[in-house]
Amino acid sequence: GAVVSQHPSWVICKSGTSVKIECRSLDFQATTMFWYRQFPKQSLMLMATSNEGSKATYEQGVEKDKFLINHASLTLSTLTVTSAHPEDSSFYICSSSAGFSTNNSPLHFGNGTRLTVT
Amino acid sequence: QQQVKQSPQSLIVQKGGISIINCAYENTAFDYFPWYQQFPGKGPALLIAIRPDVSEKKEGRFTISFNKSAKQFSLHIMDSQPGDSATYFCAASIMVFSDYKLSFGAGTTVTVRA
Numbered sequence: 001g002a003v004v005s006q007h008p009s010w011v012i013c014k015s016g017t018s019v020k021i022e023c024r025s026l027d028f029q030a031t032t033m034f035w036y037r038q039f040p041k042q043s044l045m046l047m048a049t050s051n052e053g054s055k056a057t058y059e060q061g062v063e064k065d066k067f068l069i070n071h072a073s074l075t076l077s078t079l080t081v082t083s084a085h086p087e088d089s090s091f092y093i094c095s096s097s098a099g100f101s102t103n104n105s106p107l108h109f110g111n112g113t114r115l116t117v118t
Numbered sequence: 119q120q121q122v123k124q125s126p127q128s129l130i131v132q133k134g135g136i137s138i139i140n141c142a143y144e145n146t147a148f149d150y151f152p153w154y155q156q157f158p159g160k161g162p163a164l165l166i167a168i169r170p171d172v173s174e175k176k177e178g179r180f181t182i183s184f185n186k187s188a189k190q191f192s193l194h195i196m197d198s199q200p201g202d203s204a205t206y207f208c209a210a211s212i213m214v215f216s217d218y219k220l221s222f223g224a225g226t227t228v229t230v231r232a
Contacts, residue, residue, distance in 0.1 A: 004161075006161070032217055032218070034218065034219070034220075041225075041227075042224070042225070043120075043207060043222045043223065043224045043225050044162070044207065044220075044222045045222075046219065046220070046221075049219060093161045093162070095161075095218070097217065097218050099217055106164060107152075107164065107218045107220075109154075109161035109162050109163065110161050111159075111160050111161045112159070112160065112161045114159070
């Protein structure tokens with residue numbers, strides 16, 4: 001069964017509204033969570049890395065005020081796309097792990113969220 | 119810029135044939151090289167991974183070959199099946215510093231014809 005649950009699996013919103021995407025680790029404590037963005041037929045681009053209880057680290061070119069990440073607990077990270085525009089339409093995927101160096105635990109991916117902004 | 123270069127972009131193979139996907143990297147600090155399989159509308163799933171101290175790793179029909187001096191690694195899918203039709207991504211990471219902060223290749227769409 002899925003060890004990383006991502007919700008919702010798809011969402012349609014109007015331009016200017018905000019959308020929150022949740023990523024939960026189901027049976028482990030995720031010290032680190034990663035958020036990716038994937039355009040059709042393209043690769044996964046890392047947007048940010050979040051660690052529980054601290055601020056997320058954003059990759060170059062990713063607007064931190066546009067893509068708000070909160071990692072409030074060891075099992076939940078959220079990505080909020082603020083004031084969404086059509087160009088934000090994409091497939092957003094989270095991944096998490098209990099930590100490789102500390103636990104030799106694998107990385108698990110959620111099933112993604114298809115965001116369409118009209 | 120893409121830190122991991124992947125080829126081909128797509129390939130078609132007959133059922134029972136061998137699919138080969140190649141990746142190359144520049145950063146010699148990379149120390150973890152996984153391959154992921156992704157079906158449409160789903161997140162990637164780990165297939166197999168290798169560390170640079172090993173030249174080959176096999177799991178079932180999937181084999182990674184790793185050439186450290188050439189900074190290249192490849193995925194071989196033996197006895198390809200229609201259910202293997204998916205997009206495959208290679209990736210690389212510097213695990214000691216950044217647990218699983220992966221750089222992905224561009225992806226290869228594999229189509230297995232029955």
